[in-house]
Amino acid sequence: MPEGSPAARGTTPVPSIQRCLRCGHTLPELDARSVCPQCGGLLELVHSPPELRGAALAESFRRSTSPSGVWRFGALVLPGSERDRVSFPEGNTPALESDRVRRWTGATWLRLKHEGLNPTGSFKDRGMAVGVTQALRIGARGVVCASTGNTGASLASYAARAGLPALVLVPAGRIAVGKLTQTMAYGARILAVRGDFDDCLRLVREASDELGLYLLNSVNPFRIEGQKTIVLELLEQLGWDPPDWLALPAGNLGNTAAFGAALREALAFGLIPRAPRLLAVQSSGAAPFAASFDDDFRTLKPVKACTIATAINIGNPASFERAVPAIRETRGIVRAVSDEEILDAKGEVDAAGIGCEPASAASVAGVRRLVHEGFISPGERVVAVLTGHVLKDPDIILSEAESRRGASRPSRPAEVEPTIAAVAAAARLS
Ligand SMILES: *Cc1c(COP(=O)(O)O)cnc(C)c1O
Ligand SMILES: [Zn+2]
Numbered sequence: 001m002p003e004g005s006p007a008a009r010g011t012t013p014v015p016s017i018q019r020c021l022r023c024g025h026t027l028p029e030l031d032a033r034s035v036c037p038q039c040g041g042l043l044e045l046v047h048s049p050p051e052l053r054g055a056a057l058a059e060s061f062r063r064s065t066s067p068s069g070v071w072r073f074g075a076l077v078l079p080g081s082e083r084d085r086v087s088f089p090e091g092n093t094p095a096l097e098s099d100r101v102r103r104w105t106g107a108t109w110l111r112l113k114h115e116g117l118n119p120t121g122s123f124k125d126r127g128m129a130v131g132v133t134q135a136l137r138i139g140a141r142g143v144v145c146a147s148t149g150n151t152g153a154s155l156a157s158y159a160a161r162a163g164l165p166a167l168v169l170v171p172a173g174r175i176a177v178g179k180l181t182q183t184m185a186y187g188a189r190i191l192a193v194r195g196d197f198d199d200c201l202r203l204v205r206e207a208s209d210e211l212g213l214y215l216l217n218s219v220n221p222f223r224i225e226g227q228k229t230i231v232l233e234l235l236e237q238l239g240w241d242p243p244d245w246l247a248l249p250a251g252n253l254g255n256t257a258a259f260g261a262a263l264r265e266a267l268a269f270g271l272i273p274r275a276p277r278l279l280a281v282q283s284s285g286a287a288p289f290a291a292s293f294d295d296d297f298r299t300l301k302p303v304k305a306c307t308i309a310t311a312i313n314i315g316n317p318a319s320f321e322r323a324v325p326a327i328r329e330t331r332g333i334v335r336a337v338s339d340e341e342i343l344d345a346k347g348e349v350d351a352a353g354i355g356c357e358p359a360s361a362a363s364v365a366g367v368r369r370l371v372h373e374g375f376i377s378p379g380e381r382v383v384a385v386l387t388g389h390v391l392k393d394p395d396i397i398l399s400e401a402e403s404r405r406g407a408s409r410p411s412r413p414a415e416v417e418p419t420i421a422a423v424a425a426a427a428r429l430s
Contacts, residue, residue: 149179218254260326281366355390
């Protein structure tokens with residue numbers, strides 16, 4: 001159907017706008033700038049509301065012909081973009097049960113929403129499907145991001161799929177080997193910056209205009225759009241009966257912001273009667289958001305980040321302003337857990353046969369902590385999001401195998417002679 005024909009006009013939503021969260025300044029939907037040109041504030045995308053509400057809207061998701069767990073929710077995610085949509089497809093990740101992890105956390109009703117099962121092994125694919133689609137829509141010559149690993153891997157993959165060149169800035173020596181090699185394999189140009197992630201982000205934010213490249217960090221509001229679908233898909237899986245708690249690891253806070261936006265919309269459009277409480281979990285080595293929460297969000301004091309959970313090794317979270325309302329509106333909690341607790345949680349998730357990268361396990365460690373502190377009562381329904389795949393960080397598994405700590409320590413292969421006797425002697429399973 002040609003655009004502009006009367007029938008098309010009847011069904012095409014009013015174009016969205018980008019609006020500054022700080023000063024309210026608006027930009028057209030196809031403007032390439034990723035922050036407010038007036039005040040430097042973060043942008044959000046404002047859509048025309050969907051025509052359907054409640055059960056009818058839920059039914060329209062269910063009947064969608066899109067195989068993508070992102071684009072299926074197109075009525076709430078970039079409506080009007082049907083033509084250039086980039087997709088693998090992504091999403092459609094399971095909400096897993098595990099007796100072992102349930103017992104370890106003390107939460108008797110627990111699901112693990114495994115976002116590590118996305119095409120490139122992290123939830124970043126949901127945001128990139130929309131972000132790279134937007135890059136095509138605005139006619140970008142190329143795309144750029146700063147990354148602790150997963151954003152770069154996802155951008156490299158989606159850019160290659162869309163036929164766009166990609167530039168990725170990573171902190172030299174601080175990114176997990178699975179993520180780095182993946183980004184190399186997908187053909188991105190990688191710059192290893194002698195600095196930390198916060199330096200990389202500052203550089204790309206300053207340089208993307210000059211380089212003529214479209215910035216696809218989660219400051220970009222189109223990334224947030226895609227990541228909302230983690231929550232929408234989860235709620236759908238639970239029959240739109242929301243859990244009591246929704247726990248996620250928190251680094252740059254784009255995902256926390258996206259969860260807040262999804263819940264706000266799900267409430268406004270009658271998909272759910274109440275929102276779960278968000279539990280954003282940081283590592284104590286990189287916990288400026290948790291410290292700010294303890295101070296009633298009066299200030300954000302950037303820190304020098306240092307945690308083994310490289311995906312959340314961020315000292316100056318860019319989406320702070322967007323994440324605060326997500327916690328406030330859901331009566332949420334922000335907590336820091338130690339690297340030790342994160343590794344113990346990862347040990348349990350891995351030994352349950354599910355597996356995740358270290359940062360992902362922060363959500364599970366956070367659930368255990370809140371159950372022990374009495375904030376989560378044992379009978380409440382809890383969902384913890386696992387954000388990345390176990391293969392992302394093989395080095396940590398090797399080093400954990402060497403260490404003595406933990407009941408669920410991974411074990412190194414035992415090398416044996418090629419004889420039945422040697423195999424029989426070494427094959428004791430416990
Ligand atoms: C990006 C990422 C996070 C942190 O998400 P933010 O949006 O930066 O808060 C957590 N875990 C994994 C595996 C990630 O890739
Ligand atoms: Zn502004």
